[in-house]
Amino acid sequence: MIQPRPLLLRADASPAIGTGHVMRCLALAEAWQAVGGEVVLLSSALPAPLKERASSQGVDVVNLPAGFQGDEDTRFTAQTAAQLGALWVVMDGYHFPHTASSMLQAAGLHVLWVDDFGVKDDFAPDLLLNQNLGASTEWYPLLGPQTELLLGPRYALLRREFARWRGWKREVPERARRLLVTLGGSDPANVTAKVIEALVLMGDRAPTATVLAGAANPRADALARMLEGTPHQLCRQATDMPALMAESDLAIAAGGTTVWELAFMGLPSLLICLADNQRRNCRELAAAGAAVDMGWHEEVTPQLIAQTMEQLIVDAPRRAAMSAGGRALVDGCGAERVCLHLREGDLRLRPATMNDARLLFEWFNEPAVRAVSFSPEKVSWEHHCAWLKSKLSDEHYVIWLAEAGAGRLVGQARFVLEDDTATISISLAAESRGQGLGTLLIWAACRRLCREHQRIRRIEAWIKPDNVGSLRAFEKAGFQFLAEKDVHGQPAVIYEWRCGL
Structure with missing residues (x-):
């Protein structure tokens, strides 16, 4: 058995940061484990539900010492990699300074840098991954010539649980009757509440909704109270996300990493932008015909959500086109492709x-x-x-x-x-x-x-x-x-x- 060297992931999660960085790292971890590799996640104050998820996946979690930032964080990362015997370090987080790449490389490590925005700095990780639609070399004008770019949804990091759905074909009903609401791991602006208000406004015309409250959402109890007396249900711990997506006819989602899962499952989606790094996702997916861009969350009202749903739930041809558009973008092999580079x-x-x-x-x-x-x-x-x-x-x-x-x-x-x-x-x-x-x-x-x-x-x-x-x-x-x-x-x-x- 040719066993790869251990892989070190460096990512954080919190109500402010969200859970997307850690979740896509865990998707990469599954692909690495599938070829016999060990994975360790180095993180600062990881929320308990995410720590439990990582542990259940066989990923060891190492806590970054309190107060470590910048160069101190990077030095501790390099020390952890050396103790682990890792060759590659995956850096996924907007708060990491780009100088961390050269520091880690100076310590004899290879660096995979995960990005969403584009980088104008002069830096040169070994690999740079941007899984977003529309990502191009123009986003990285000063990148070193030795850096290989992995760009676009063909590198989308989907969890292994989606693999069994690769050959599945969605049936699009005349009327959408089941709705999935998934607005990120923390939903700091509480946009989920707006969606619930929209469902109440629609009354009997609303599709039956499963409303997800992510692992870092502090308002889950309040959301549960809002749903009392309705046909809709709150799900605090989604144990089989692909199955939830498969049984749904429509989704309302944030524009984060979940959009690639929705696209892969061919689930027509209304996307609400919750953070600056989601703007391009929402815009590009709408341009590709795979989703509806509802806009910035502060400008989205319950009335607008209800009105848009009313139109889409009875428009089967449009939902079918959106479904096909999503499937054409994401084939579900992205994590495995990244592992090939590693x-x-x-x-x-x-x-x-x-x-x-x-x-x-x-x-x-x-x-x-x-x-x-x-x-x-x-x-x-x-x-x-x-x-x-x-x-x-x-x-x-x-x-x-x-x-x-x-x-x-x-x-x-x-x-x-x-x-x-x-x-x-x-x-x-x-x-x-x-x-x-x-x-x-x-x-x-x-x-x-x-x-x-x-x-x-x-x-x-x-x-x-x-x-x-x-x-x-x-x-x-x-x-x-x-x-x-x-x-x-x-x-x-x-x-x-x-x-x-």
Whole structure:
């Protein structure tokens, strides 16, 4: 088992800050744990419900000493990472000075910086993640050339509980009858109360609502009293958010990180902007046709909420279009993609040589490999040696072996190059399967091919329809469905990777 180094998350939560920074870090933690990595969250005065959630997820929580800020905070973060044996530190919070990045790097650490606004400062984390729609390189004019940008909703950090809903299709009823209200973990402006007032104004015309009170919401009891005598219910602890979204026909939500979950679930939403960092989300999602931008919370009245709901609950075509628009933006693989970047150093690719002939011969003829091949017959040793010698000298052919750990060979990736298109095939050694290495190998090999062969603009993978594991590995690596066709007289699913995306 190739176990990644521990991952250190640095994020805070409070009624003023909200819970979004910690929640999306916990989503990344789940993806890291899925490939066998340990995760620690370093936080200042984390609210008890969030601490319990992290612990239940298997994430250890370390408390930042009271009063630590700025450089003192950064030094303690570096010390914690060193004690943990972490290679990467994830920084998610607007109050962290950008100088923290260079301080952590000077301590021998790699830095993933999570941002929402854009940065005008001169700083250079190893990776910078902005999952928001419309994020671009123009938001970071002074970023160092060594920083790799991970931009847009394809990197949206969704929790693992959403994964099982990837193939689900929403049915849009003629009239929306169930409403989900989710206005952040703390809702400091108490906008939830306005929504409840709107429901009361609508009376029997209102959809039945589930109103969420987040972990850091200090007014949950008052909200419960407002709902007494109505058909609506308050939920203080959502144990299955995807199921709540699936059973709802419409949502009223804040413009924070939850919008990517709503988009993924195809849930038409009215978005109310609760903080400056949400303005772009609300505006861009509305422009994409995936939501309605209700505006700044102080300007949104119960009457406006009721009026907008009245119109949308009977407009099934519009809700269907909003649902499709959301699903087109978020595919639910964002956390796994970010982890691929964090793990890029776990595999080393080297060109194959004739000295690898015996190992490749054994891998090619392994029964599990032949079963998923479009040419399932076993290959003779003589034919294999002749084939390998020919391909190693062919400029249209690339064969790389993947090494992990102390030079242990774990698999191979092959490409056939033709004009601006390459076709990939991979295989893993039997003892290296089931560790997430297939996705990592696909991703790392494709990135390297695009760098070293710049005429290649796209890469295709031809996969048997019943090879579910391979289909999933290519999807997680960033391939998208292109077509179905016959390969050597057998049905095949064609997936595509676009270089530069």
